[in-house]
Amino acid sequence: MHGFSYLTTPPVRFAPGKGDPYVTRLSDWIQTEGEVTGNPDLMIIGVPLSKSSISFSGAHSHPQQFRQLWTSFTTYNMDEDIDLAELAAVDLGDVKMHITDIPQCHRNIEEALHEVTSRFSGLPVLVGGDHSITYPAICGINRSRKQRVGLIQFDAHLDVRDTEYGGRSNGTPIRSLIETQALRGEDIVSIGLRSFANSREYRAYAEQQGVTIFTAQQVRQKGIQEVLEWTLNYLQAKCDVLYVTFDIDVLDQSLVPGVPAIGPAGLQAIDVFACAYELGKNQNVIGMDMVCVDPTKDLRDVTSRVALHVFLHFASGYYRRVKG
Template sequence: MQKLTHIQRPGVLYAPGKGDPYVTRLSEWITEWDGQEAFEVALIGAPLSKSSISFSGAHLHPAAFRQLFSAFTTYDFEEDIDLQPLRVRDLGDIVMHITDIAQCHRNIEQAYEEVFRRFPTVVPCLVGGDHSITYPALAGLNRVLGKRIGVIQFDAHLDVRDTRYGGRSNGTPIRSLVEEEVVRGEDIVTIGLRSFANSREYRQYAEHQGISLYTARQVHKEGIQEILRQAIDRLSPKVDAVYVTVDIDVLDQSDVPGVPAIGPGGLSPYDLFEAVQKLGQWNKTVAMDMVCVDPSKDTRDRTSRVSLHVFLHFLVGLYKRMHS
């Protein structure tokens, strides 16, 4: 097996099994990479939550995510698409240092750089972890691509906190991307922002950097299709590649009780599912992540199930792009 330097087998493994010959479950389909075979989509865990500014058990998310594989099938009833022809492989979890957050971030950056160098046509999907993982993942991607990258972020928060007050955290990935010149502010679109979750000063910072901002209320009023059309139209002429980052707290607290920053008035799962499917289908989308799910605060895995559906709807978009 051709081992990856900063990625190890996950702590939780799933037994594929086969009960009903007419049903294919994710646990049968998403298998470990054998080190040789070609594949199209990589699943990678980033079990880090020490960098969260509020208490978070988001490091538990990759394991909870995988444990649900036996609960869902590969068939999208609404689209009449079976995902089985799409080759998805689990590469494992990025190695995390026990106490050194900066080292964890370096491991993520180096892991993503290696993945993109070795598998330039593969679309990696990163399961966080808190939102601090997005900056190093994009930094690693940027080293390899050397092209202009755009970001579409689904989040209740701006994530542009000043790194002088606490270092790189789940509240700083967008600011870090801009200040380290990984992504230009004008190439970032944030969708789903909520009142009483941000500050005027950070809004002014984001606007000054040219970041496009859409509130959850705008999505409710105008519709996710229109908002996404505007985002794609804005980025299409300028960027060569797009990274999609999904903070699950963008959804309403009634749907995702297991996020550290729950809040009312968020997006609906239908809106988010539709958006990520469209972005998976877009040929400029090269990677995505899902962050800030805390299984220790969840009820009946409700939030982890939502994040898994985000992943699956994104894969439906990829299927349409690669196999239609």
């Protein structure tokens, strides 16, 4: 039934049925892989991995919670007056995970993204899972596209921990990308870093590798629009394409109680949504992920709803890209 070697169909599909002919819910819009004909615009892929998290995390359960919320929201963006139902979106299911072997899980992610991006030209949207998934995902896409990739990282943390201390984890994706030469350090911009969440040594490593850093305080001082404009101008001057990773812990803890590493003085939701919209609209962006949401620690699905709205604003920007 499923046409991919490293993906499995979701265990449950949340589709309550269309009761109002004038309302299209996300669950009415997003198709399954078996229903798709042609080349989809957006390809949603669940990555249910959190065994590689440094701290306890139930982020492996987020892809299914993300899907469950599709019955709660519509496809109509009132601010932009666009209906996402005009895009072709498909849920390709979840990357297959090994019960105990984290390196095998990472290999499966890389192979899945290579297979999907080799077959379709649409844009992959990864729903994590912890942040370790970003490294193999980009490696898989690199094998398909063979272009110079720039990375925009929204995160409270640098994620450049030494892999000698615990292997590849949610604290290492940026270091892993640099040390394996999957990306150049100078092609990475990290936005939203927080005090009391990082170390001087790892900041020095990131800066020595050429990573550009914007702290959450700098974002407040400069404004998110100025920071994003600078980032896009800087990366697009030398990179062929861009990938975006949203670690949801970049937001203030009052907005996302269901992330493993909550902290005060984070970014505001409206700023992250604005960035998601602009990046979805950008012709050079070829993939994105949302990571580190733990539904087991959440309150009334608040954090999952924020992550879903990151996707919806990104999809709204993508609509402008392809539909005008």
